[in-house]
Amino acid sequence: MLKLILRFLKLFVIFFFGITIIWVLLYRFINPPVTLLMIERGFERKSDGKDWKIDKQWVNFDEISDPMKRAAVAAEDQRFLDHFGFDFKAMEKAIDKNSHSHKLIGGSTISQQTAKNVFLWPGRSYVRKAFEAYFTVLEELFWSKKRIMEVYLNEIEMGDGVYGVEAAAQTYYHKDAKDLDKHEAAAIASIFPDPLKWSPTNPSSYVHHRQYLILKNMRRLGPLDF
Template sequence: MLKLILRFIKLFVIFYFGITIFWVLLYRFVNPPVTLLMIERGFERKSDGKDWKIDKKWVSFDDISDPMKRAAVAAEDQRFLDHFGFDFKAMEKAIDKNSHSHKLIGGSTISQQTAKNVFLWPGRSYIRKGFEAYFTILEELFWSKKRIMEVYLNEIEMGDGVYGVEAAAQTYYHKDAKDLTKHEAAAIASIFPDPLKWSPTNPSGYVQHRQYLILKNMRRLGPLDF
């Protein structure tokens, strides 16, 4: 009986690693069509009496303005090009700040955020964090930083039913993502932490301050060599 159980566990582990590695390798070349968060948000809209909405249009890395890429790095992960998926200094800073504040901040990198957005379900738990770390490592192993940024900016939630930078650019500024200015890009990046509550075109004082800090960090960044 024990041998049968161990054999089952072995086969399950082999199957799991095989499927997940294939999944990550597939998305190196194939653009993710939809995420679990998009589906969940769609059902939330329906339960609120709204129409189903997933406003999303994929654009290539080269069709995203350089200011938007810089704004994302400046806002979310300033060491994005230098780390292997995890910024332990940012994590330590977040843990220290959260221990003295009721307003929690995250220490997740762009790679980690991409992993949870594309491969995982919405929510918070230690189990989910473990899966997030696993998929982050796979991304860093099999994808380039350019691909991670491309997927990130095409899948991230940017408003009610709005996903990806192209949909955000059209919704908020009625232009293509490739034409976003540095101020528009910083405004969009400023709402990343809470896109259902905040707006880049009708910002609160807090969001305006975030935009100012992002613009400041954008000027400090060196060249982004993707």
Template sequence: MKGLGKLIWRFVKLFLILFIGITVFWVILYRFVNPPVTWLMITRGFERKADGKEWKIDKQWRDFDDIADPMKRAAVAAEDQTFLENHGFDFHAIEKAIQKNSRSNKLIGGSTISQQTAKNVFLWPGRSYVRKAFEAYFTLLIEIFWSKRRIMEVYLNVIEMGDGIYGVNAAAQAYFHKEAFDLNRQQAAAIASIFPSPLKWSATNPTEYLQHRQYLIMKNIRRLGPMDF
């Protein structure tokens, strides 16, 4: 039994070393190389095919400086107002999410922009505690190896923005027929308002709830003041 235990422990150590080595390399690679595709994009593509639609992944990468400043500020105002100060986790939001989860069968995340970026780039779609654990791990890695500027750049380029639409440049073209660089504050707030549910909501045909959400985002943009990425 002793020999078997040692053998199992060796395999466990080898697995952990390989896992950490591969994931750290992957994260460092994406610090310099733009992610070509995500699991969500592929999954949505197959879902479209299953529904009898054409395969569609509409995305055009735009560098950080080629995205309008109001769009970056709107993302922070809508999703993670402590983005520049936190280290990948908003523990107050996590505490609120845990309280809600204890009263519901639905798993609510309370995710920061860093967590959402880690989830979108490195993980598969879905909600589970196992996935949240991997999300936390990759969030730590990108906070260590990427800058906040890079996290925001990747986030705004891979986020789902509609049926087969990914990234704010594709969203800007689909909703406002312009480039991400040319978005004004109101348009940026409209796009940011649909981040939580882009397959149900529209930036150009908002419900009353979305109009209120857009108003709050614009209000938060003014309150946040200058942001130094």
């Protein structure tokens, strides 16, 4: 009986690693069609009496304005091009700040957020965090930084039923993502932490201050070599 259980576990482990590695490799070349968060948000809208809405238009990396890429890095992960998926200094800073504040902040990198958005279910748990770390490693192994940024900016939630930078650019500024200037890009990046509550075109004083800090960080970043 023990041998049977061990054999089953061995087959399960081989199957799990095989499927997940193939999945990540496929998304290196194939654009993710939908995420579990998009589906969950769609059902939330239906339960609130709204229409089903997933406004998402994929654009290639070169069709996204340079200010938008810079704004994302400045807002979410300033060491994006230098780390291997994890920014331990940012994690330590977040843990220290969270221990003294009721307002929690995250230390997740763009790579981690991409893994969470594309491969996992919404929510918070240690199990989900472990899977997030696993998929982050696979992304960094099999994808380029350019691909991670491309997927990130096309899949991230940017409003109620709005996903990705092209849909956000059209919704908020009635223009293509490739035409976003630095102020518009910083405004969009300023709502990343809570896109259902905040708006780039009707910002609260807090969101407006975030935009100011993102613009300041964009100037300090220097060239981004993807």
